[in-house]
Amino acid sequence: MDKIYTIKDIAELAGVSKGTVDRVLHKRGKVSEDALKKVNEVLDRIDYQPNLMARSLKKTQIYSICVLIPDSANDPYWQPCIDGINDAKKEFKSFNVKVEIFLFDPTSTASFVETNQNVLNSSPDAVLLVPLFHKEALDAIETYNSKGIISSIFNNQLKSSAIKSFVGQDLFQSGRIAARLLDLLIKKGTIAIVHIDEDYENAIHMQEKEKGFRDYFENLETGKFEIKTFKVKHPQFKTTLKEYLESNPAIEGLFVTTSKAYQVAKIIAKNPEKKIALVGYDLLENNLEYLNNKTIDFLIHQNPKRQAYLGTTSLIEHFIFEKEISPEKLLPIDIVNTENAKDYFL
Amino acid sequence: MDKIYTIKDIAELAGVSKGTVDRVLHKRGKVSEDALKKVNEVLDRIDYQPNLMARSLKKTQIYSICVLIPDSANDPYWQPCIDGINDAKKEFKSFNVKVEIFLFDPTSTASFVETNQNVLNSSPDAVLLVPLFHKEALDAIETYNSKGIISSIFNNQLKSSAIKSFVGQDLFQSGRIAARLLDLLIKKGTIAIVHIDEDYENAIHMQEKEKGFRDYFENLETGKFEIKTFKVKHPQFKTTLKEYLESNPAIEGLFVTTSKAYQVAKIIAKNPEKKIALVGYDLLENNLEYLNNKTIDFLIHQNPKRQAYLGTTSLIEHFIFEKEISPEKLLPIDIVNTENAKDYFL
DNA sequence: ATTTTTATTGTGTTCGAGCACATTTTAACA
C-alpha cells in the first residue's frame, strides 16, 4: 500500500537524523557524501510527499500577490475579474497568502504606470496583471523581474522572457469560431469585420481575431463569401456605421471584434426588415439584451472571471504547494446564444 | 486590521485557558455559565477562523470517499469522469482523504447492485454515484443514509431527501439549446428527435431533453417547423433509421438525444446530396470525426469530467474544510462546433 | 469539619516540517 512517509520515517530508514534528511531535501548542503547517498537511496525507493499542512503551519511567512486590472467603472468587461479573484482569495483564505487588487484606468497610460508603481512599493512576491499598454507593461514586468518579483499576465498576450505565465484564449481560433458561426448563419454573401476601437490599445486582440476569421474563409470553397473590414473610432461611430451599411447593402453578416456588439445591434435593430447576422464578444448586460431579442445571434465568451481566477490560483499554488506555473493556459472559447447565456454566471 | 486570532488569543482575551475555549467552540459542555459568557463575548467581538492546517495536521482520521461510475469499457462517455476524479484526488492528496473509484457495468442492474454492496463493505464516509438505475439507486442511497454515509449523485438527476447533492446539467434547457441551434441551421422544415435507447435506463434524460426541445418550438411562430419523435433500439437501428428517413423525405434536421449521434451520422453521410442538419451530444472520438467533416453540425458538451470533479471536490471540501455541500450544481451547457472542439480537452 | 463526589478549569502532549542551536566527528595545523 502507498503508506504516507514522514521525514522521521525517512530518517529512520536511512539511519540518520531528521535534521540531515531535511538538509538533503532542501539542498542546504553540510551533508557528507555518505549520508547523502543513504538518504537519496531511501528517497528513490519511496514516494515522499511532504505534509503541506505541517509545512504551512510552520511557515509564518505570508506571501503577497498583487493583481492589476482595469477599473470596471470604465468598462464592465472587467467586473467578473474581481469575482474570480475573490473566489481564489476565499478558497485559499486559510493559507499564508494575501491577495490585493489594484485598479487602474484603462483609458490612461499614466494610471497604469502609477498603479504599477504603487504595486512595486508594496513589494509583493508576485504580480498578476492585464498588460493593456504594450510598452509600459513590458517596462513594469522588467522592473518586477529585476527585483525578483514573479509576473504573470492574463487576457492580453505579451511576449517576454520575464513573464512566468499567460492565461487567456487563442484569439486566432476565436476568430475562426466567429467565422464558422457566420458561415452557418448566412450561407453566402458579404460579411464585414467591425473593429470598434476604444481609446486604449487592444489592437493586437482585434488583429488576431481578424486573421483567424479570414483564415477560415480562405480555406473554404471560394466565391461564396466576401469579407470586408471596417474600422471606426467611438465618437463618430453611430453615423459612420449607418452610412457604411447603407452604402454596402450587400452586407448580410457582421463580426464585431470587441465587446461593443450592442452598439452595432442598436443600429441594425432599427431596420428589422433586413436581418443582418451579428456575432460579437462578451456577456455584458447590454449585449445580452440584444442577444435575447435575437439581434445578436451569438456571443463568444472570453470568460474573464475564470481567466482572473486561474491566473491568481496558479500563483497561490506556486507559493504554497510549490506547483509549477504553466507558461500558457488557453481557456475554451465558449459559444453563447439565447439559451445557454445564463449558465455562464455561476 | 483583520488580525488572525488563535485559540490562545481568545483564551487570553477571555481570561480563561485554551482548554475552556476549546470546549466552548466544540460545545463539549463542562463549562460554567460565567466562563461561557466570557468566551462568547470575545467570540462575538472578533472573527475567529480556525487554522485548518493545524486542525487537519492534528486529526489523524482519514476520510474515505467512494465514487461509483459506469465502466468506460462499455461506454466511452464515462472515460473523462475518471480523469476528473483523479484531478480531484491529486489536488487534495496532502489531505486526510482517500478517494476510491468503483466501476460497474452500465448494462447490468445486477452489477450496479453488487458494486454498491462492495462500496458498503468498505464503509466509507461518503459516496458519489451515477444513479443509472432508478429504483436500485434509491435503495442504495437509502441504505447509505441509514448507516450515516453521505450520498451525492451526478450526471443523472434523482429526487430523494437522502441525497446531499446533485451535479449535472439542466436537461430541459439543454433540449432548448439544441432546438435553437436547429432553428438556425434550417430556417424551417421538419425535424425529428431521435432517441437511441441503450439497454440501460436513461429514459428520463431523453424525456427532459425532448420536453425542452419541443418547448422551444411551441413558443415560436407557428407553421415553420414540424417536430417528430423517433425511438429506436440499438440492434435494428441502422435499417430502421434508414427506412424512417426514406419514408420521411421532408426531414431536414435531426436531434439525437444521446451520445450516439455518430451512428446517425454514419447513415446520413452516405447521402451527401441531401444535407440533413444534425445536433447531438458529447465529445466522443466517433462524434468528433463526424463533427470535423461537418456531418454533425453541433455537439452539446455535458462535461462529464467537470461533473465528476465537482462532485468529488465538494465532498472532500465538506470533510476537510467543513464546507457546506450545495444541493444542486448546474453546469453550463457548452455548444461545440468544429472550431472549438479541441478546447474542451484540458 | 472532613471526606467524597462532581463540576469546572488548566496543562501538556501530539501531529510533521522547518529551522536554530547544540553536539559530535573529522580535518587541518602547530
Place this chain on the structure above:
DNA sequence: TGTTAAAATGTGCTCGAACACAATAAAAAT
C-alpha cells in the same frame, strides 16, 4: 600529539488545534 577550526550530524523547540489527563474548585454527603 594536542589544539583549533571546520564540517557534519543530532536535538529540541515552534506553529495552532485537539484532546487526554491532571489539577483545582465547588457542591454534596458523612
